[in-house]
Amino acid sequence: MAASSKSNCIPAVSIDSALVTALRETPGTGKVYSVFERAINILAPWGQLVTLAARRLDDAPWTIRAEVRDWSSTGIQAGDPADFSARGISFDSADTLVLLPGAREWFAKRIPLADITTAELASGATALGGLLEAHGVRGGILAASAADDAASAGASGPTAFDAGIAQGLRAAREALETAVRAGDSAAIGEAALQLLGLGSGLTPAGDDFLCGLALLAAQPGSRLGAARGALAAVVAQHADRTTLLSWTTLREAVDGRVRESLLELLNQLFRRRAEDPAGLARHLRAPVDRALGIGHTSGTDILSGLLAGLRLETELRGSM
Amino acid sequence: MSVTAVIRKNSYFDSVSLMSISTKANGIDGVDQAFVAMATEMNKAVLENLGLLSDELKAATTSDLMIVVVPSEGADGDELVPLVEELLVRKAPAAGSAEVSHRTIASALEEDADINLAVIAVNGAFAAREARKALDAGLNVMMFSDNVAVEDEIALKNLAHDNGLLMMGPDCGTAILNGVALCFGNAVRPGTVGIVAASGTGSQEVSVQVHALGGGVSQLIGTGGRDLSAEVGGVMMIDGIRALAADPGTEVIVLVSKPPAAETEAKVLAEVANAGKPVVVYFIGGSRDAVLAAGGHFAASSADAARQAVELSSAAASAPETLDAGQVDAVLARLTPEQVNVRGLFCGGTLCDESMYALLNDGHEVFSNIQKNPAFQIGAADSSRGHTFLDFGDDEFTNGRPHPMIDPSNRLARIVEEAKDPSVAALVMDFVLGFGAHEDPAGVTLPAIREAQRIAQEDGRHLEIIAYVLGTELDTPGLDAQRKALAGAGVTVTSSSTVTGEFARAIARKGAAA
Structure with missing residues (x-):
């Protein structure tokens, strides 16, 4: 069926610029991986996980935002083939085309850290730390760092599994921070591997924490360059240690x-x-x-990683 | 420790759902501990440390969901796992709410006997049947569905009346009950103003203007647009008045409707006298004398209705915003002598009506798809002529497409088309916010507005665009953000539906004077 003959044409609002290039260079047929109310994940012809997001979600890597409120009502289902082209992504099974021409291209901005003073870094860390303490969602990395895990897991206390995960997150996080302070790439890699895939959700808490830390480390002028390199290597080598969605997110971070x-x-x-x-x-x-509204504890876990990055960045500047 | 585990291959639940499922699973009788998690190596390592990693779990991959149940002493794990799986089938709610999907009204009632309202939004052909089931089960009904036969509507409303229930609709898009906004309802402050309305956007407008004036809403009961027709006879509006009269949280009642049938208007006004509370009546095109004779408070506009309601309630009222004459003069000064016509392009039917009546009551001729005078009726395919006001929510424009409040893109082409007409002085349009409305109505429309402005500019004209955003700062998106987005594009943003009509009328007077 020709793309333009679909009865349900959904205009795209915005698209990751990297995806524009990939669609132009590697058209073909992919497969729907998972369908949620606000997003559909599709395995693209080039093996990459691509997300179709509802308009109300924000721009993100490998993501197309479209004029859709609820993807689950479009009739698109996991396993359906999806045809990728520069014009759009079409689903014969649901007689639907996501139309790309006219969509705004999105680029991830960079924040040069060389322009930021150490005092400003410290001030940012203090402000973010206070907000996380006051408003962060307990249950992921925050439960792992709180003294009273039981209080954060409801009246009946945490399950043995929750407690085991909290203990693992706490130990691996501490090991990672120690390794970053020491600039020990091998130890950074080992600690990151202990966090990768640790946590119950679709993006496990350990991955979310790494994502926040990697975000700061990836900014130009960061003193966490060694950590970024080690994290990138671990992520590249261990795609099988976490969910595909989480791995894709981390690889971009x-x-x-x-x-x-x-x-x-x-x-x-x-x-x-x-x-x-x-x-x-x-x-x-x-x-x-x-x-903080991202996922259940994901937002909190990502910001916890970002906060750890800010503190480490501040410490490393002071030690140079 | 006895353990029962199940692997769900290639199963994906968002983290909010997983957390909810896990919490509920741990609350099932007989479950000592339940774990629901993706089968990553590290999660399996945690299970191994706990001595819970079976061979089956060991073989699971990162795209699989693990369900692990440790039963309490004496409980059977094999019986518990299906109960946990049932939680997955039901799909855990988004955003941690208590939302659960049911396939029938009966199954919903089985789960929670305290349910007292059913919102029916199925195809119109089946809506009456479902509404009858709900009423028979003792539920109040809000029927969003339209295309329901008037005979069914009458029968359902009589059934509800006989059982002391509310039958809101068919075609009822707005209600606020006990602080919960349903369908297109807006996020407004709780208060003491009760509203009964046969008009969706009309009731939204009154509720947001009450909010803007510092008042709040106790209840907003929709009746459906046909309730005040001669056939239906205002059954629901009369029951609504009685319900609010008996509601201790309501101090003032506001009635809102498009022009009602004369005999039904008389029946409703007779009820006003018995309410025992102040009743403000805003019926577009209604009779002041009839309302005053019934002991009601006549409102000449939606803004007037809101103002009187807040003043009659115990809320401290702030001053309403009025038409800025200086702003009107500035607009008129920019128009060429040939620019004499106003074109209204509305998503909200009552908002269209209110602006159209502002011109009609001033003696102007207005063409519209919702005109009562057949000589001035035009269809969706017809070109505009003279002053034209279109309701894009009318059936002829929607024709199987979503209502423009859900998808405002229906009118984009018309915005550009009207800009090509050198006789057009101004385009007047609305942007309706609310729980069920589009996430960013201004954002969707701005490209067409810019194109319209470009066309006029290249033709050496200024095209005035007047916009009203119906909503509150508590809505998502917020009122201010939408207003700023429009103002940033050179659009004149008004403060109410009433002021919008007054602005349109002021421009039409220029044409009449030419």
């Missing part, structure tokens, strides 16, 4: 490519340079809330 709400938060962290931590925290409340 080590290149500084994460969803727009996180980039916007990073941008806001350093925009108001003269502000004290309390003023900065007030200013950051809205973007932090948006980030």
